[in-house]
Amino acid sequence: MVPPESPNLKKIVAEAAVNHYVKDGMAVGLGTGSTAEYAVRRVGELVASGYELTCVATSLRTEKLAVEAGVKVSDLSDVDHLDVTIDGADEVDPDLQLIKGLGGALLREKIVAAATVREIIIVDESKLVQKLGTKSPLPVEVIRFGHARTKYAVERQGCKATIRATDGKPFVTDGGNYVYDCAFESIENPFFLESRLDVIPGVVENGLFLNTAYAVLSADREGIVTRIERGGVREILKP
Numbered sequence: 001m002v003p004p005e006s007p008n009l010k011k012i013v014a015e016a017a018v019n020h021y022v023k024d025g026m027a028v029g030l031g032t033g034s035t036a037e038y039a040v041r042r043v044g045e046l047v048a049s050g051y052e053l054t055c056v057a058t059s060l061r062t063e064k065l066a067v068e069a070g071v072k073v074s075d076l077s078d079v080d081h082l083d084v085t086i087d088g089a090d091e092v093d094p095d096l097q098l099i100k101g102l103g104g105a106l107l108r109e110k111i112v113a114a115a116t117v118r119e120i121i122i123v124d125e126s127k128l129v130q131k132l133g134t135k136s137p138l139p140v141e142v143i144r145f146g147h148a149r150t151k152y153a154v155e156r157q158g159c160k161a162t163i164r165a166t167d168g169k170p171f172v173t174d175g176g177n178y179v180y181d182c183a184f185e186s187i188e189n190p191f192f193l194e195s196r197l198d199v200i201p202g203v204v205e206n207g208l209f210l211n212t213a214y215a216v217l218s219a220d221r222e223g224i225v226t227r228i229e230r231g232g233v234r235e236i237l238k239p
């Protein structure tokens with residue numbers, strides 16, 4: 001017997017988010033990563049159907065994908081604000097605090113999120129954790145100059161930091177920086193940790209996205225999407 005095909009959770013949750021939150025005429029932030037890619041493609045379908053959207057990309061990779069999907073991409077500096085941004089995450093805790101950046105776009109993602117009225121996070125349920133730092137390392141973007149010294153200052157915050165590399169060479173972000181992936185046993189106080197990381201010379205940005213998510217949409221293994229809003233609304237979205 002052929003086993004039933006498992007649902008594509010990333011596609012399901014991404015399309016549910018675009019269908020629920022993106023309206024004609026909006027300014028929309030386009031996230032980065034394998035889940036956000038499906039949202040970009042769905043935005044492309046809306047544009048093809050006649051929606052007029054102003055879109056800003058959170059990475060060069062997303063910008064390329066958006067253009068391929070027929071979506072014109074604007075510069076964030078030319079936009080007053082974004083009504084909604086749809087982006088992925090690496091971990092989501094019960095207070096909707098996040099770790100992002102395994103896709104390497106944390107700096108632009110944080111700048112775009114700060115310009116956004118409603119930041120919508122799309123994940124499958126494997127990303128839901130009780131405490132941040134328990135499944136995913138925390139990405140920290142650093143200036144290349146003196147990066148090994150910056151690493152020591154980061155490690156003093158209680159983690160083991162490993163430079164991100166591809167094919168034996170350090171991964172370079174869209175901003176021209178390196179990323180250290182910082183393994184914690186768990187992050188007990190994300191706000192305190194963020195305040196410590198923010199003052200280390202050489203640290204450009206960290207992957208803690210605190211009080212940033214307006215809502216998280218999460219798909220369970222059957223493909224049922226639950227929407228959790230910061231204000232307490234919790235509902236199952238109809239497919």
Ligand code: 5RP
Nearest residue numbers: 033034035088101103104105
């Ligand atoms: C990129 C990100 C991504 O949103 C995050 O890594 C999740 O990616 P994916 O949907 O591929 O699991 O923060 O910087």
